[in-house]
Amino acid sequence: MSETGRHADVPEENLPSGRDGAHGDVATKENPFADPGLPPHEHRIQDIDEKAAKRSERTVALLFTLSMLATIGFIASYVIFPVDKIIYVWPLGHISALNFALGLTLGVALFCIGAGAVHWARTLMSDVEVAQERHPIEAEPEVKAKVMADFREGAAESGMGRRKLIRNTMFGALALVPLSGVVLLRDLGPLPEKKLRTTGWKKGIRLVNQATNLPLRPEDIAVGSLTFAKPEGLEEDDHEFNSKIAKDALMLVRIQPQNIKDKQELEWSHEGIVAYSKICTHVGCPISLYEQQTHHVLCPCHQSTFDLSDGGRVIFGPAGHALPQLNITVKDGYLEAVSDFAEPVGPSFWERG
Amino acid sequence: MKKLSARRRHPLAALVVLLFALAVTGGLYAAFAPADKAQADDTAQSLAIKEGKKLFAVGCASCHGTGGQGTSDGPSLVGVGAAAVDFQVGTGRMPAQQPGAQVPRKKNIYSQAEIDQLAAYVASLGAGPAVPGKEQYSKDGADIAKGGELFRTNCAQCHNFTGKGGALTNGKFAPALDGVDPKHIYEAMETGPQNMPSFGDGTLSQSNKKDIVAYLGEVNGDKTASPGGMDLGGLGPVSEGLFGYIFGLGALVAVAIWVAARTAKAKKS
Numbered sequence: 001m002s003e004t005g006r007h008a009d010v011p012e013e014n015l016p017s018g019r020d021g022a023h024g025d026v027a028t029k030e031n032p033f034a035d036p037g038l039p040p041h042e043h044r045i046q047d048i049d050e051k052a053a054k055r056s057e058r059t060v061a062l063l064f065t066l067s068m069l070a071t072i073g074f075i076a077s078y079v080i081f082p083v084d085k086i087i088y089v090w091p092l093g094h095i096s097a098l099n100f101a102l103g104l105t106l107g108v109a110l111f112c113i114g115a116g117a118v119h120w121a122r123t124l125m126s127d128v129e130v131a132q133e134r135h136p137i138e139a140e141p142e143v144k145a146k147v148m149a150d151f152r153e154g155a156a157e158s159g160m161g162r163r164k165l166i167r168n169t170m171f172g173a174l175a176l177v178p179l180s181g182v183v184l185l186r187d188l189g190p191l192p193e194k195k196l197r198t199t200g201w202k203k204g205i206r207l208v209n210q211a212t213n214l215p216l217r218p219e220d221i222a223v224g225s226l227t228f229a230k231p232e233g234l235e236e237d238d239h240e241f242n243s244k245i246a247k248d249a250l251m252l253v254r255i256q257p258q259n260i261k262d263k264q265e266l267e268w269s270h271e272g273i274v275a276y277s278k279i280c281t282h283v284g285c286p287i288s289l290y291e292q293q294t295h296h297v298l299c300p301c302h303q304s305t306f307d308l309s310d311g312g313r314v315i316f317g318p319a320g321h322a323l324p325q326l327n328i329t330v331k332d333g334y335l336e337a338v339s340d341f342a343e344p345v346g347p348s349f350w351e352r353g
Numbered sequence: 354m355k356k357l358s359a360r361r362r363h364p365l366a367a368l369v370v371l372l373f374a375l376a377v378t379g380g381l382y383a384a385f386a387p388a389d390k391a392q393a394d395d396t397a398q399s400l401a402i403k404e405g406k407k408l409f410a411v412g413c414a415s416c417h418g419t420g421g422q423g424t425s426d427g428p429s430l431v432g433v434g435a436a437a438v439d440f441q442v443g444t445g446r447m448p449a450q451q452p453g454a455q456v457p458r459k460k461n462i463y464s465q466a467e468i469d470q471l472a473a474y475v476a477s478l479g480a481g482p483a484v485p486g487k488e489q490y491s492k493d494g495a496d497i498a499k500g501g502e503l504f505r506t507n508c509a510q511c512h513n514f515t516g517k518g519g520a521l522t523n524g525k526f527a528p529a530l531d532g533v534d535p536k537h538i539y540e541a542m543e544t545g546p547q548n549m550p551s552f553g554d555g556t557l558s559q560s561n562k563k564d565i566v567a568y569l570g571e572v573n574g575d576k577t578a579s580p581g582g583m584d585l586g587g588l589g590p591v592s593e594g595l596f597g598y599i600f601g602l603g604a605l606v607a608v609a610i611w612v613a614a615r616t617a618k619a620k621k622s
Contacts, residue, residue: 044617044618044619094576094577094579095578095580095582096580096581099582123617209556217555220556222555222556224550225545225550226550226552227555228506289510292545292548292550293548294522294548298522300519
């Protein structure tokens with residue numbers, strides 16, 4: 001603690017008044033902030049009364065026994081209850097008897113182990129209070145100096161500075177080893193190459209109703225309706241159906257031609273029937289929350305909203321691109337594609353441009 | 354004859370003549386009218402349209418126009434068909450209480466006979482889907498598994514995979530489908546009420562719609578089992594996660610606090 005007299009550069013009047021002066025003697029005899037020490041140890045009833053200790057022991061043993069019984073009950077219910085048995089349990093409703101019994105017995109078994117352990121620790125295990133003293137973390141200066149000296153000695157003995165060839169090749173080896181991990185990342189799959197840019201739609205491919213599996217005619221699609229289509233030739237039991245429909249999925253709506261605001265959309269439509277990709281341009285969720293009065297379609301994942309009467313423009317949400325439209329026409333009374341989508345469908349990717 | 358003539362001024366004479374005349378008229382009607390049954394049906398139909406027009410003028414015309422042609426407050430009803438009327442009035446959505454993002458379902462105040470008359474009148478304005486027959490939406494002969502598949506492809510995006518409903522944009526929502534009359538579900542698919550797109554027979558065939566209705570009856574019926582119990586609204590991981598965090602973790606924290614708060618000492622401090 002510094003004394004007032006040592007502050008040579010501080011004016012006298014700014015210093016606190018001296019404690020040893022005759023005036024203002026406020027020093028107290030006892031330190032008010034003294035460490036009160038640990039409170040006297042108090043015993044638990046189980047430490048004093050052997051009967052109480054026995055009682056606690058029985059309680060813990062009872063809890064552990066209950067747990068054992070519940071586990072046996074778990075195994076028994078697994079054997080007894082058929083998978084499809086439904087019972088009514090208030091307030092859960094009509095639920096599976098097996099699920100209910102398994103959950104209940106396993107819950108009781110685990111809870112009793114926990115409760116028994118807690119009761120045991122609190123009433124019977126050692127009650128000695130232990131104080132842990134804290135010391136500064138920083139090492140003593142001598143220790144620090146010793147460590148540094150040892151390090152320098154070790155460095156000199158290894159000859160790192162002298163034998164530069166060994167040092168440099170070692171650095172090279174250490175730098176190259178992680179590359180083996182990087183190379184294995186290639187196993188994440190072959191690159192998609194051009195696959196993201198094209199879909200199964202081509203000139204002359206008919207639009208097939210996904211619900212009825214029949215080629216669509218323009219008169220099937222009423223104003224305000226919503227129809228999902230797939231390319232002709234793609235069947236649901238095809239081996240690659242899922243990976244193909246992920247790009248080819250189409251939604252068809254019919255909007256009064258005078259309500260279509262986008263010129264290209266009108267050109268690519270047939271009497272107000274417009275075909276849009278069903279794959280959101282944000283992260284590729286299937287979107288089809290179509291509001292037929294506003295012509296908005298909403299993505300359930302992140303609420304991107306597209307205006308199907310205005311070229312699939314994004315009007316809300318995180319999507320970065322308008323919804324791709326498929327150019328369609330009618331031939332022999334059936335709807336068919338004029339070409340593939342003009343741009344890649346689905347979410348953006350690195351080389352999309 | 355003289356006797357009859359003598360009593361012609363009797364006070365009851367007029368009544369006798371009236372009864373005689375009524376009997377003759379009725380007899381003639383009975384003799385000739387059944388000969389042309391279709392004509393009688395037409396009469397019943399035109400009567401329903403006439404009654405429906407009166408009901409329309411009272412309950413609907415202020416928004417939809419006196420001839421159902423539509424105004425700035427309500428769309429034209431020409432060509433919406435009887436099914437649309439049966440759905441909108443039968444579920445209590447129409448007449449609407451107040452304008453808003455969406456007209457909600459409420460208590461229906463019309464009798465089925467009145468709804469049928471209204472439907473007959475609106476159907477007479479222009480051709481549209483008719484009210485489906487019972488066999489079109491009954492469970493008999495429906496493929497429930499196929500219905501589930503179709504529901505998940507065509508309906509689940511808005512109504513949730515077991516028809517519990519969901520949110521749309523700007524205050525609009527897709528209503529829950531549990532407890533809805535199968536007929537009304539069928540009609541909604543056919544007509545596309547409010548912002549719901551329609552699923553006409555070209556989009557979903559009649560048997561497709563029947564399958565979907567049967568699927569909803571199966572997953573939302575009174576006897577529908579929920580094997581895990583407590584489906585928490587059937588909304589999936591969102592409500593389950595929320596419940597787990599709030600009540601599961603909350604209970605654990607509460608127990609931990611309770612255990613630590615009780616002293617094990619013999620003397621309470």
